[in-house]
Amino acid sequence: MFALSYESNLDESNLDESNLDESNLDESNLDESNLDESNLDESNLDESNLDEIPNSVISNNKINDVLNDLTQIDTENLIVNELKNLVEKEKQKTRIYEEKIKHVLADYQNLNRKTQSDIEKGVNTKIDEFMLDFLNIYDDFARAKQVFAENKINTEGLDSILKNMDSLLVKYNVIAIDALGEIFDPNFHEAISIIQDSELDDNTVTNELRKGYISHKRVIRPTLVEISKK
Numbered sequence: 336m337f338a339l340s341y342e343s344n345l346d347e348s349n350l351d352e353s354n355l356d357e358s359n360l361d362e363s364n365l366d367e368s369n370l371d372e373s374n375l376d377e378s379n380l381d382e383s384n385l386d387e388i389p390n391s392v393i394s395n396n397k398i399n400d401v402l403n404d405l406t407q408i409d410t411e412n413l414i415v416n417e418l419k420n421l422v423e424k425e426k427q428k429t430r431i432y433e434e435k436i437k438h439v440l441a442d443y444q445n446l447n448r449k450t451q452s453d454i455e456k457g458v459n460t461k462i463d464e465f466m467l468d469f470l471n472i473y474d475d476f477a478r479a480k481q482v483f484a485e486n487k488i489n490t491e492g493l494d495s496i497l498k499n500m501d502s503l504l505v506k507y508n509v510i511a512i513d514a515l516g517e518i519f520d521p522n523f524h525e526a527i528s529i530i531q532d533s534e535l536d537d538n539t540v541t542n543e544l545r546k547g548y549i550s551h552k553r554v555i556r557p558t559l560v561e562i563s564k565k
Contacts, residue, residue: 463555466509470548470556473500504548512547514540514558523547523554528561535563 480493504510512523519526519538530541540560547558 459551459553462507463550463553466507466548466550466555469500469503473497473504474545476500507550509548509550509555512549512554512558514547514560515543516540519560519562523549523557524560525557526562527559529564530561531565532563533565535565537562537564539563 476493476497480490480497482488483490483493514524517524517540518536519540524540524547527544528542532539532541535541539562540558541563542561543558544561545559547554548556
C-alpha cells in the first residue's frame with residue numbers, strides 16, 4: 336500500500352513537472368512570440384524609415400542643387416553686369432577720345448591752313464614788294480622813252496628793254512589794269528583828279544596817270560586816274 340502511494344505521488348510529481356515544463360514552454364513560446372512581434376515592429380519601423388529618409392535626403396539634395404544653381408546664375412549675372420559696365424565705360428572713353436581726336440585734328444587742320452596761308456601771304460608780300468620796285472623801274476624806262484620820243488631821239492634800245500620787261504611781267508602773271516573809259520572802281524583805281532565833262536557819265540576814267548597792275552588776282556598797285564563830273 337505504501338508502494339502504491341509512493342508511485343502515485345511520483346506520478347503526480349511527474350505530472351507537475353510536465354506541467355511546469357509545458358508552462359515553461361508556453362512562456363518561452365510567448366517570449367519568442369513577443370520577440371518576433373518586436374522584431375516585426377522594428378522591421379516595420381526600419382522599412383518606414385527607409386521610405387522616409389531617402390525622400391528627405393533627396394529633397395534636401397534637390398534644394399541644395401537649386402540653391403547652387405541660383406547662386407551660380409546670380410554669380411554669372413553679376414559677372415555679365417560687370418562686363419557690361421566695363422564695356423559701357425570703355426565706350427564712353429572711346430567717345431571722349433574720338434571727340435578729342437576730332438578737336439585735335441580740326442585744330443591741326445586750322446593751324447595747317449593758317450600756316451599755309453601765312454606762308455603764301457609772306458611769299459606774296461615779298462613778291463609784291465619786288466614787283467613794285469620792278470614796276471617803278473619800268474615806269475622810269477617808259478617815261479624816258481616818252482621824253483626821247485618827244486625830242487625825236489631814237490628809242491630802239493629802250494623799246495627792246497621795255498619789251499623784255501613786259502615779257503617778264505607776263506611770265507610772272509603780272510597784268511596791267513586797263514582803266515581808260517571805265518567807271519571808277521575803288522578796288523582798282525585811285526582818283527587824284529576830277530574834270531568837268533557834261534558828255535560823260537559821272538566817275539568815268541578820262542586819263543591814266545600811272546598804270547596799275549594785278550598779280551595772282553591781287554591788286555599790287557592801283558591805277559592813278561582822272562575822273563569826270565557833270
